[in-house]
Each structure stands twice: as C-alpha cells, then as structure tokens.
Amino acid sequence: xxxxxxxxxxxxxxRERLRLSxxxxxxxxxxxxFVYRLAGETGLCGFVLNSTWGxxxxxxxxxxxxxxFVSRLGRDGPEAAQISSLDIVRLPILGDSGFTIRHxxxxxxxxxxxxPDRATCAACREEIGDPENRRVSYAFTxxxxxxxxxxxxxGIPYDRPNTTMRVFDMCAACREEYGDPFDRRFHAQPNACxxxxxxxxxTDATGAPMQGDPIExxxxxxxxGRILAxxxxxxxxxxxxxxxxxxxxxxxxxxxxxEKPFAVMFPSIEAVRRHCLVEPLExxxxxxxxxxIVLLRPRDDSDLAPEVSMSSPCVGAMLPYSPLHHLxxxxxGRPVVATSGNRSEEPIVTENAAALERLxxxxxxxxxxxxxxxxxxxxxxxxxxxxxxxxxxxxxGYAPFPVQAQRSLPRILALGAHLKSAVAIAVGRQMIxxxxxxxxxxxxxxxxxRRAVDDLLGLYAFAPEMVACDLHPDYFSTRYAESxxxxxxxxxxxEAHLAACAADNDVQGPYLGVAWDGTGHGPxxxxxxxxxxxxxxxxxxxxARLRPFALVGGESAVRDGRRSAFGLLxxxxxxxxxxxxxxxxxxxxLFPVLAERGLNCPWTSSVGRLFDAVAAIAGVATHSxxxxxxxxxxxxxxxxxxxxxAYPAPIVDGRPDELDWRPxxxxxxxxxxxxxxxDVIALRFHNTLVEWIVEVARxxxxxxxxxxxxxxxxxxxxxxxxxRLETRGVRAYVSRRxxxxxxxxxxxxxxxxxxxxxxxxxxxxxx
Numbered sequence: 001x002x003x004x005x006x007x008x009x010x011x012x013x014x015r016e017r018l019r020l021s022x023x024x025x026x027x028x029x030x031x032x033x034f035v036y037r038l039a040g041e042t043g044l045c046g047f048v049l050n051s052t053w054g055x056x057x058x059x060x061x062x063x064x065x066x067x068x069f070v071s072r073l074g075r076d077g078p079e080a081a082q083i084s085s086l087d088i089v090r091l092p093i094l095g096d097s098g099f100t101i102r103h104x105x106x107x108x109x110x111x112x113x114x115x116p117d118r119a120t121c122a123a124c125r126e127e128i129g130d131p132e133n134r135r136v137s138y139a140f141t142x143x144x145x146x147x148x149x150x151x152x153x154x155g156i157p158y159d160r161p162n163t164t165m166r167v168f169d170m171c172a173a174c175r176e177e178y179g180d181p182f183d184r185r186f187h188a189q190p191n192a193c194x195x196x197x198x199x200x201x202x203t204d205a206t207g208a209p210m211q212g213d214p215i216e217x218x219x220x221x222x223x224x225g226r227i228l229a230x231x232x233x234x235x236x237x238x239x240x241x242x243x244x245x246x247x248x249x250x251x252x253x254x255x256x257x258x259e260k261p262f263a264v265m266f267p268s269i270e271a272v273r274r275h276c277l278v279e280p281l282e283x284x285x286x287x288x289x290x291x292x293i294v295l296l297r298p299r300d301d302s303d304l305a306p307e308v309s310m311s312s313p314c315v316g317a318m319l320p321y322s323p324l325h326h327l328x329x330x331x332x333g334r335p336v337v338a339t340s341g342n343r344s345e346e347p348i349v350t351e352n353a354a355a356l357e358r359l360x361x362x363x364x365x366x367x368x369x370x371x372x373x374x375x376x377x378x379x380x381x382x383x384x385x386x387x388x389x390x391x392x393x394x395x396x397g398y399a400p401f402p403v404q405a406q407r408s409l410p411r412i413l414a415l416g417a418h419l420k421s422a423v424a425i426a427v428g429r430q431m432i433x434x435x436x437x438x439x440x441x442x443x444x445x446x447x448x449x450r451r452a453v454d455d456l457l458g459l460y461a462f463a464p465e466m467v468a469c470d471l472h473p474d475y476f477s478t479r480y481a482e483s484x485x486x487x488x489x490x491x492x493x494x495e496a497h498l499a500a501c502a503a504d505n506d507v508q509g510p511y512l513g514v515a516w517d518g519t520g521h522g523p524x525x526x527x528x529x530x531x532x533x534x535x536x537x538x539x540x541x542x543x544a545r546l547r548p549f550a551l552v553g554g555e556s557a558v559r560d561g562r563r564s565a566f567g568l569l570x571x572x573x574x575x576x577x578x579x580x581x582x583x584x585x586x587x588x589x590l591f592p593v594l595a596e597r598g599l600n601c602p603w604t605s606s607v608g609r610l611f612d613a614v615a616a617i618a619g620v621a622t623h624s625x626x627x628x629x630x631x632x633x634x635x636x637x638x639x640x641x642x643x644x645x646a647y648p649a650p651i652v653d654g655r656p657d658e659l660d661w662r663p664x665x666x667x668x669x670x671x672x673x674x675x676x677x678x679d680v681i682a683l684r685f686h687n688t689l690v691e692w693i694v695e696v697a698r699x700x701x702x703x704x705x706x707x708x709x710x711x712x713x714x715x716x717x718x719x720x721x722x723x724r725l726e727t728r729g730v731r732a733y734v735s736r737r738x739x740x741x742x743x744x745x746x747x748x749x750x751x752x753x754x755x756x757x758x759x760x761x762x763x764x765x766x767x
Contacts, residue, residue, distance in 0.1 A: 016063055017046070017091040020070070023054040024084035025401065027158040028115040030144035031055055031081050032101050033186040038076070040181075042069045045096035050104040050157035053111040060096050080115065080145070080289065084404060084429075101187065104157040110460045111427045112156050114149065116397050117233050117377065119291035119321035121146040123184065128323050129330070134173070137215070139324040140198045140371065144188045146289070150400060150435075151234045151377045152190060156459065160189045164372040171196035198371035200324070205364055207356045218367045219331045227251055229341055229355060229363035233322050234377025234396045234435075235348035236341025236355050238363060239265075241334065245305040248337055252307065254362040256344035259625040261309045263293045263316035263379065265338040267329040272317050275302040275335065281384045290397030291321035292380035308337060311621070311629060313636025318379065321397075324367075340378055347438055347448035348376045375455050376448070377435050385715055385734055386722040392713055392739050394422065399435035400456075402427075403503055403737065403747060410757050413457070413464035413486075414749035415477040417493065417742040419627065421445070423453050424746035425462050431503065431750050432456070436743055440476040449477070468753035470496070470745065472521035489753040493520030494531045494709065495540050496748030501708035501740065502535070503751050505733040510536050512543070512702040514693055514721075517709035517741070518558065518608030518627070527551070529606025529709070530659065532696045538755075544657040544696045550601040551609060552591050561612035561630050562622050563591070568613050568665050570595045580617060580669055607689070607711050610661060617668050618681045628710060635714050637682035642716075646687035651695055659692045690720045697730055706733045710741040 022031075027050055035048040035057055044061040059069060074083050124141045127133045135141045142148070155162035170178060174193055177185040185191045192198060202214040210217050221228045225247040228239045238255065240247040242264050252258060266272045269286060276296040278286075285294045295314040298304070302315075309315055318338070320326040329336070340348045341359055349355045350373040355366060381393035391398055399422075409426035416422050421437040434456050438445050456462070468489045469481035481488055497520075498513035513533040522528035530546030550567035557563035562581050569577035575592045583591065594601055611631035615621040620637050621630040648663035664685070671681050697705050705725055712718050712734055725732040738744035 014062055015060060015093050016066055017058065017060040017093050018066060018070075019089045019091050020057040020059070020073070021054065021087040021089075022057065022073075022083055022085075023111070023113075025080065025082040025113045025115055026055045027112050028149045028189065029080040030078040030184075030186070030188075033144065033181055034076075034078055034081075035073070036099060036101055036181045038069060038072055039099040042072075044069055045099055047096075047100045047102045049102040050159065051112070052105075052156045053109050054113075056105070058091065059099075060093060078145070080118065082113075084113075104159050110156045110462070111430060112158070113402060113430070114153055114156070114158065114400055114459070116150050116290065116399060116401055117148050118146045118289045119319075119397070120323050120326060124323065125326055128327060135193055137327060138194050138197075139200055139215075139322075139327055139369070140190075140192050141323045142188060142190045142192075143184045144186065145184065147188070147190045148233050150375070151396070152371070152374050153459070154374050158189060163189055164374050165190050165192065167372070168192055168197050198369045200367065200369050203366045203368065205356075205360050205366070207366070210365065214367055215327050215331060218328055218365065221365045222332060222336060226364035227254070227362060229359050229366045229368075230324070230328070231352070231355070231366075231368040232324070233373075234375075234379075235350045235373060236359065237338050238341050238359070239336045239338055242304050242308055242337045243334065245307050248305045248307040251337065251339070251362070255339070257339075259310045259629065261312035261314070261316060262337045262339045263318060264304065264308060264335050265318050265320060265325065265329065266335045267320070267333060269319065271335060272296070272319070275299055275304055276315050276317055279384065281387065281389065285382050285384065285389045286317065286319055288397075290380060291319060292382040292391070292397055293318045295381070295383040295392075304335065311633050311636075313632065316381065324369075328367075338379075345439060345442050346444045348378050350376045375435070375452075380436075383713065383715065385712075385718045386732070388736055390713075390734060390736055390740065392741065392743075393420070393436050394433065394737075394739055394743055395436040398737065400432050401737070402430035402432045405429045405431055405503070405751075405754075409750065409754045411463065411465040412468055412750050412753050413453070413462075413466075413484075414468040414746040414753065415453070415470075415481050416746035416749070417470050418472070418475040418477060420739065420741050420743040421449055421477065422743050422746055423449070423456060424750055425456055425460065425464065426750045426754065427460055427462065431747055432460070433738060433744070433747050446476055449480070453480075466753060466757065468746075468749035470521065470749075471523070489749075489756050491749045491752045492523060492540075493745065494528055495533060495752060496745045497708040497740070498533060498535065498540070498706050498748065499751040500738055500744040500748030501706045501733060501735045503747060504735050504738050504744070505706070507704060507706060507733055509704065510534070510702055511704035511706050512697055512700045513540070514696075514705060514707045515709045516607040516707075516711035518606055519604070522605075527602055527604035527606055529604060529608050530610065531605065532656070532700075534700060534702065542656045543700060544651065544659060546605040546607055546610065547652070547658045547660050547662070548603040548605050549661070550595055550598070551604050552594050552601055554600045554602055557609065557612075558627075559624050560622070561616035561624065562587075564609040565613035565616040566591045567595065567601065568610075568661065569617075572662060572665060580672075582622060611711070613665075614668055614681070614685050617665070618672055618678050620678050620682065628713070631711070631714065634682050634685070635716055637678040638686065638716055639679050641679055641683040644683050644687060646691050647684050649688045649691040649695070651692070651699075657696070657699070659696075664688050686714075686717050686720065689717055690724055693721045694724045694728070697725060698728070703729070704731045704733070708735055708740050708744070712740045
C-alpha cells in the first residue's frame, strides 16, 4: 500500500500545469483544432478556448511533454496563424483527465486579431466540382482554411453567434463536421451546405426572380453582352464580358466611369498568362490567399476589349476567390470585367435592397444571396515594386490585419485623409487599419466614412482617448475629428506618409524620408508634395523640396495638367508661357493674368503636379479624368526603356535646399520641339527624379531612405531609386502591407500622435 502511495506522489510531483496566453492571428485559422490535436499527440490534458484578446490554453503533464508542446505550438501551427506573443504562467495541478475545447470567454479587453477574408482553398474548389460530393456546385463552401472572416464578423471572439452566419442553423451533417477534431471543418464558423446554408437567387433589374439555375442564368446574361450585378464576399460587383467592347462601353456609360481602368477576373492562372505578362512574384500575389487585383503588363496579342483598361498601361488582373466566382467563371470559360458594385465615386453596395435601388439602372440582372455582409470590403489592389508585393488599395484579404508597434500605445483613433480614406485605431501594441472606404467628396462617401468609424470602434468596444487627423483644415475627416470633443493631434500629411512606411517596415533609427504625392497641406500654408524630411527619432526636419510653382486655377489644376504646366512655364517665359501648350484663346488671355496677379494660384512643391505638367507639355496627357491618370500614362510611355540619361538636375542650396526643375522643363521643351518620342521624354524625366533622390540622400549622410506618397506607386521610379540607393550602401524602403498613397495615412497618424502624447513631447508642444 505504501509503495502505491509513494509512486502516486512521485507521479504527481513529476506533473506540471501551464497557462499559455497566445496573441496574434489565432482565431478563424484552425488554431484551437490544431491545439486539440497537438495535446493528444503529446499526451497532455487541459483545455483551449477563444477569448476577446486571443487564445487561452491550459495544459498539464510531464515536463518533457510540455516542452515539446510549447515548441511545436509556434513551429507547426496552421499556415494562416501568426503568433505575436506567448505568455506562460505556472499553475497548481488540477488533475484533468482529458483535453477539451471550451466555450469562449468574454472580457472588457478586445484585442484579438481578426483574420481577413481568405480565398477558396484547393480542397473546397475540388469539392464544388465533384458530382459525388454533397457540396457540388455549392456557392458558399468553406472550411477552416478559407472563406469569409472580416466581412461576416460582428463581434469578438470569432464564434458563429458573433457572425452573420448566426441566422443559419447547421444541419446534422454540418454539425458533425463542426464537432469532429479531425475534420477540416472542425469549428469552421461559416460552415454550411446546400441543406442549411445561404442560397443564391437570380433576379431581373426589378428584383423579380428569374427561373432556372441561378449560375446558368448568370452565365447567359454575360454571354449575351448584358451586365450582371453579383453579390460577392464584401459587396456587389458589376460583371460583363471583358472581350465585348460594346458591353464594356455600356457599363462605362451607365456607371459614369469614363476612363478609369476596370479590373478583370480570369478563370485561371493559365488564362491570365494568355493575356498578360506574368512574373513569378506577380503570380504568387495572384495565387495568395488574399487574392488581390494585381497590376500586370498586357500581352500584345490579348483580345481584351481596349475599353477595359483605356489609357492605363496595366491590366488589373485577379482570380476567382469565392466558390461563387469559381462556379461562374468555370462555366463561362472567359475573362470578365469585375468592377465595384457602385455608381461612380460612391461606396460599394452590400445589401440586396440597396443594390436594386442604386444599381438597378446599371445591371440587367442580380445574382444575389441571403448571407448578410457585416461591412463592405472592396477588392484589394497590389503591385510588385522593388522585388516585393505592395498593397495599393487595402481591403478584402488584407484588412484589418494589424501592424505591430514596438510598445504599447495610447488608445488613438486616426481618421486618415480625404482621398482613399481609411481609418485606424491603436489597441495595445496593435495598429489596426480598417478597409478602404473611398474618397470623401460625396454625401454617400461621408456616410460610409462615419459607418466605418462606428463599426471599427464597436467591433473592438474601443473608447479612444485621443483622435488624430490631417493638418488640412477643410478635409471632412478633419472636421469630423474636431466634432468628437476628444484631445486632438493634427498630423502633417507627408510626415504621416513617412511614419506609416517606416512602421510598416519596422524601420528603427534616423532616416531620410522622401514624401512625393499630388497634394498635402504644408505648415507654411502652401501645398506640399515634393518633400525630403529627415527623421531623428523625435521630429522631422525639412531638408529639401521641389522648387515651388503656381497652380493656375487652384483645385482645377488637379484634373487639368496644362494649368500646372503653365505655372512652371510662366516662371521661365512670362506671358509667352502659353505658346507651348494647347490652350484656347480665352485661356491664353486668362492664364497670364491669373499668374501675374496671383489670383487663385496657390504655390506648390508637388512632384505629382510636376508629373501632370510634363505629361501635358510632352503631349502624353493634358487632362486627368481620375486621380493620377496623367502620371500613369507618363509611366506607361516609358515602355520597355530602362536606364539612359537624365535631364539636368541641379539642387540649389538653401533652407531647405531646392530641386530646380527649370533645366528639366527646358529639356522637355527642347525634346518636344525636336519631335523626340514621348518614350524618350518620359524615361529622361523619371531618371531625373531618381537623380534628385540619390543626391539628396548623399547630402543627408543617412543610411536609410523611406519613400512614400502616391508617386511611389510608380514602378519604374521606385525600382530605379531602390537600385541606385542600394548600390551606394543605402537601405531603401517603400510601403508593403499598407498603401503608399493616402490609404496608409491613418497608420502614420497613429505613430506620430502616440509620439506627441509622450510626456517629454507634450511638454515641448505646450512650450
């Protein structure tokens, strides 16, 4: 008897119990099922559960088994899981006899990482094409590795009752999968099948149901040149045959989208290759679980209608990312235009009734379903820059995955800029950037902005301590920030650009920031946009800028590159400036008067407006129907050209130094007069910009260069600057997970507002 008692005491002494607090992307990725199986393999007892901040694990067993468990937890987890922190606490032994998955617990702290929506995995794609499978042709098939996440979640933790799937009761077969630890649908919250899940319906433009199979009917709509409105994961899309010029022209007319390029969804990666030149990194982006639109160069023999891309040198290509898209594209067997389901400059539509109201005059039929969308998520856009993928529009597939800060941050709400709006919050060490909202010019856009703010705050039960906004006094986001009655930090636009890029790349220490874009309110009251700002760890110092010039007509110069060009040329030639531009007689008389008297002619240092001016002088583009169109065409004019010479690029010493554009513009005029091709002018212009970056970097003596702002969406410029800097031993950075354009501004606002809230900087501000 005593021998048995002694052995029991020894066994008990050899056991230990640990509590593991796991934070990061560990909900909605199959992490709890993985933990359950791992505990079984290592012979441990205890439990796992979701919390509002992550995952809690309590395990009990021998020290060696516990060590193996912890080691494998970070090494062998699900592909989509990312552990940001793991805290371990030793607990008293409880003597558990097995391992279980417990119900989630709620707390006041809501910091759990919400996973973005994920494209359909290979296993689910196989199922919907298998006639023997009960999910054959089911448009809402998903598993723990794929399917909707952010677009259906209404609360944290990520459990089915906290999603829009709560209205669908699982059938017996689905419940069995959901409860089987060895099934890939174990605790897959959107799990459903044709017997119990969401259903498709095809209607006409009035909402009246159309008879027959919805997918077959939708295929017929597209094949006959008509417009289909399809309810996707994050909202409606408008689809037409991408080879049908007449259909695409009709879509442009009805959507009021004159020239902005449309995205194209291809049935397969092989179909993409038939129409586009695809590099390995671009293919990886296309096939990634985020499934963004990827900007590619078109093949000369592509039969896509020219009306698809219009003046853009790129095709915005994407692959099917939901079972519904796969089913439709498989039966069509051809690429389709897949553009946002909205009227021009309005937010994407998510609700069936609203779709009929707002898209009924555009679409001929609606392929819709009854699964509610918790929040709009447009398609993301990405491009390969300097050997890595860069997100240009951050929405489905990327939002709201956080950027990690080096330390815990104050509770900050950041409201971004005015164009390409996105909002962000700081939760602990997480900077959570919400999805792309759009521009805030329209009433609908402003309503969408308010809803996005309320949604992000509500999702995380977040009560901000302070709010950060742009320095521009007339932005809607600024006025909204002022209305909240919270401590307010106004962040200069270009400083926010650079801080966002630095945070995205975890840049530490001093760096030279190159912030180039179209417009941003400067502290001196002028329009900035061609700035070199040095960061010393405490503040930015403006080292250099583009020589200022007048924007004739103010805001109207944003869409009329001739006005920017006239402002430049007026400094060179006075009243004779108009001779080199295609102006009307009225404009030739008016522009000099405006420039000489300074009437509605604000001064700018914007490189974005310099792009517009050069495009106008060279005859590449005189007007922009959408933001950045002239710059896009100027980049496209380079073609396959690389390297070569540049225009003279002097820098005038001063405080700050000035990039003197006058020899550049003189060179463009001379090349134009000699009828040198637009390709030559565009290449020499881009090379000149690179020379400026390299020379200011040399003068600064800094070993790191951070480049941000909309101009750095330009692939040739970014890659040429990267190459030149890095051959000189300078480390260069451009944004990756957040957009270099204004879509990333809110992230930078958080970084700088947090710095401004530190006691030593608060004291400096008060002085």
